[in-house]
Amino acid sequence: MSRFVTPALALSPTPDEQAAQAFVSSLRNHVLNPLAAAMKARFEAEIAPSLPEGATGRDVHAAMRGDRLFRFYSAARVKAQDMVWASVRPIIDRERRSLADRFRALAADRTTAGTLTLDPGLPIPKNVAALDVHRMPGNYHLDAGADDLAAGALYENGLAVFSFGLMGETLDDIGQSIALWLRHRLPDFAPDAVLDLGCSVGHQTLPWKRAYPDARVTGIDVAPACLRYAHARAQAMGVEAHFVQADATRAPFPDASFDLVFSSMFLHELPKADIRAVFREAHRLLRPGGLMLHYELPPNAKLSPYDGFYLDWDSDYNSEPYYRGYRDLVPADEVARAGFHGFFEASVPSLGWYGADAIVAAADADRAEASDRLGRLGDGVTWYCYGGFRGPAA
Amino acid sequence: MSDFPPLPQEARGKRPVFFDDPAIDTLLGMLLELAQAHWVARERLARLEHWAAHAVTSATVPFDDCYALPAEAAARLAAERDSFVARLFAPVTKG
Ligand SMILES: C[S@@+](CC[C@H](N)C(=O)[O-])C[C@H]1O[C@@H](n2cnc3c(N)ncnc32)[C@H](O)[C@@H]1O
Numbered sequence: 505m506s507r508f509v510t511p512a513l514a515l516s517p518t519p520d521e522q523a524a525q526a527f528v529s530s531l532r533n534h535v536l537n538p539l540a541a542a543m544k545a546r547f548e549a550e551i552a553p554s555l556p557e558g559a560t561g562r563d564v565h566a567a568m569r570g571d572r573l574f575r576f577y578s579a580a581r582v583k584a585q586d587m588v589w590a591s592v593r594p595i596i597d598r599e600r601r602s603l604a605d606r607f608r609a610l611a612a613d614r615t616t617a618g619t620l621t622l623d624p625g626l627p628i629p630k631n632v633a634a635l636d637v638h639r640m641p642g643n644y645h646l647d648a649g650a651d652d653l654a655a656g657a658l659y660e661n662g663l664a665v666f667s668f669g670l671m672g673e674t675l676d677d678i679g680q681s682i683a684l685w686l687r688h689r690l691p692d693f694a695p696d697a698v699l700d701l702g703c704s705v706g707h708q709t710l711p712w713k714r715a716y717p718d719a720r721v722t723g724i725d726v727a728p729a730c731l732r733y734a735h736a737r738a739q740a741m742g743v744e745a746h747f748v749q750a751d752a753t754r755a756p757f758p759d760a761s762f763d764l765v766f767s768s769m770f771l772h773e774l775p776k777a778d779i780r781a782v783f784r785e786a787h788r789l790l791r792p793g794g795l796m797l798h799y800e801l802p803p804n805a806k807l808s809p810y811d812g813f814y815l816d817w818d819s820d821y822n823s824e825p826y827y828r829g830y831r832d833l834v835p836a837d838e839v840a841r842a843g844f845h846g847f848f849e850a851s852v853p854s855l856g857w858y859g860a861d862a863i864v865a866a867a868d869a870d871r872a873e874a875s876d877r878l879g880r881l882g883d884g885v886t887w888y889c890y891g892g893f894r895g896p897a898a
Numbered sequence: 899m900s901d902f903p904p905l906p907q908e909a910r911g912k913r914p915v916f917f918d919d920p921a922i923d924t925l926l927g928m929l930l931e932l933a934q935a936h937w938v939a940r941e942r943l944a945r946l947e948h949w950a951a952h953a954v955t956s957a958t959v960p961f962d963d964c965y966a967l968p969a970e971a972a973a974r975l976a977a978e979r980d981s982f983v984a985r986l987f988a989p990v991t992k993g
Contacts, residue, residue, distance in 0.1 A: 518963050534984060542991040635911055642906045
């Protein structure tokens with residue numbers, strides 16, 4: 505499963521290790537598609553008719569708990585999640601020194617003017633320090649110092665096994681799709697400076713540099729080994745980007761220094777107070793007329809109770825404690841609360857799944873439609889995003 | 899080998915349990931480990947069989963980690979893997 509991993513940073517699994525990874529991908533595909541479909545059919549046939557009018561996702565969860573299919577689906581999914589990390593961890597243990605050497609060589613290379621700025625004194629926020637998000641052993645901030653890339657490698661290689669191709673050949677389908685959509689949605693928008701919050705290894709950061717080659721593109725995260733990995737990956741891909749270790753609730757940049765503040769799969773990993781702090785921070789960082797744009801899971805209010813229950817599974821069983829709380833928020837309210845205007849939301853077709861023409865067509869329709877395919881990782885993916893604009897200076 | 903400390907093997911936090919008897923969760927986990935180990939052996943055997951069948955004409959090619967199936971045989975094996983997983987779960991969706 506080195507297929508989706510940046511070649512210069514790819515691991516060398518043995519054929520046995522590759523077979524073990526391929527098994528995990530097949531298992532996840534089976535659990536998330538046919539098994540999930542069977543569970544939904546069971547819900548519709550046997551459980552939905554007895555639910556009261558106005559039942560919520562939580563009610564669906566309570567009703568499904570004792571169901572045999574729910575139990576098998578859930579137990580298999582938890583096991584598959586642990587098998588994802590277990591299928592890459594020993595390879596990283598074996599190649600951790602080699603990865604560090606590759607980092608040093610790529611960082612010394614001057615092919616791009618990209619930079620890496622670490623802040624070893626930065627406190628790791630509790631939403632990262634206190635848990636192993638999506639059961640990733642060691643979590644994002646795991647770091648042995650010096651040139652260590654392990655956490656970034658675990659994340660990228662794990663994601664390659666986890667997503668069985670749905671995140672695109674270079675795991676950046678979200679960024680590529682949304683950047684293409686934005687270029688067609690706002691043809692006159694030409695940002696000079698773009699900021700990606702919680703960028704991890706930079707998968708969705710680099711597409712912005714490709715979409716807006718004249719812009720200075722910066723990614724921030726609290727996790728040092730992920731940022732080293734991001735820097736090495738950008739260097740290897742020849743894309744100029746600047747990675748900075750910083751907390752998105754208090755980013756070390758002056759007021760009004762960006763035109764686009766973006767995030768992807770980030771807000772749902774934050775407690776509510778931090779989400780609001782990030783929105784206020786985005787407002788501070790944007791120039792008048794600038795755009796805040798987030799790719800996220802669709803809010804519960806957009807989904808049927810069953811689909812809300814289905815997405816909230818991670819909150820209960822996949823060490824994503826903030827996921828449900830995030831999805832209970834109403835994006836339009838939060839965007840307005842932070843002082844933005846012109847709230848919009850959109851459902852952007854996946855580039856890999858539907859092609860560029862579908863994205864261009866979707867750019868014309870600016871309201872997201874409620875759909876059970878809104879952002880769920882399974883066959884037929886669309887990416888839900890929303891945002892707002894900073895008004896002119898008061 | 900590497901001079902770094904080994905990565906942690908287990909995720910922090912409680913492992914969720916879904917069946918009334920937690921032994922069933924444990925057994926399902928063991929079963930999936932076993933199925934994975936079976937699949938690893940199956941792929942190794944498929945490579946070995948392919949190598950053996952072609953060894954007459956390519957006796958100089960050693961059987962090692964570099965010996966890979968050609969694309970067509972690899973695709974057949976991937977389809978077999980998916981149907982193996984489907985067979986494993988068939989009693990769950992049928993019952
Ligand atoms: C799911 S990952 C994001 C993936 C990435 N944006 C993408 O779409 O490919 C979430 C990231 O948020 C980071 N993070 C969590 N809290 C943060 C904070 N307060 N400030 C900055 N980064 C944070 C984590 O370290 C992690 O790398």
